[in-house]
Amino acid sequence: MRKLGPISSNLLISCALFGSLLLGACQSNKPAEQAASTETASSVAPTHATISNEFSATAAVAAVDARTRVVTLRREDGSLVQVKCGEDVKNFAQIGAGDTLHVQYMESLEATLRPAGETAEPASAVTSTVGAEPGSTPAGGAGVSVSARVKIESVDVAHDIVVFSLASGELIARRVVTPEGREFVKGLKIGDTVQLDYTEVVAMAIEKV
Secondary structure: OEOOOOOOHHHHHHHOOOOOOOOOOOOOOOOOHHHHHHHHOOOOOOOOOEEEEEEEEEEEEEEEEEOOEEEEEEEOOOOOEEEEEEOOOOOOHHHHOOEEEEEEEEEEEEEEEEEOOOEEEEEEEEEEEEEEEOOOOOOOEEEEEEEEEEEEEEEEEOOOOEEEEOOOOEEEEEEEEOOHHHHHHHOOOOOOOOOEEEEEEEEEEEOOO
8 A cells, every 4th residue: 555645764765765766676678789789889987877767647536535544546457556645635535436646756866976085974865745725626745855875895797786885884785777777887896985866756636527
């Protein structure tokens, strides 16, 4: 069950920042031959990478539980999903079966190689929420920005795997799957410090029938 409300900073620091675009799950659609050609042509690895992902979705409201603030949605493929709306989703009482929910999602990750001699720094997060004006169409949104400075512990270019440590000493290993991420990692070496800045925004709005 997904909750549209205050976001857990600990969850985002441990999952979203380090398991997302550069070091996570977005597979490239670029043909292997084209990717290989690009890698050969690039003789100098970049010291900065910016990767973003954005999508929108529409679902019909199948049922509403006013007591628990849980909305059951029917997605375009017919499957059902439950969403728990936080207090930031204003005018919740106006949501009813048959309404249409529009969701927009955007995330971006910037990775920057820092000058030699800098050290890892603790992660920090800033969250924000916004709701509709009283009496208007139900809507809500949440955003988060997470920053951390990490130390590179090992780089396996052949297998696209990088291991880095947080300021706390915790080790995290990730397989790099995006072309931008692989190009960036090529220029890293053990002991380097990398600044990671992650931003995520989710917005929802109900269209009344």
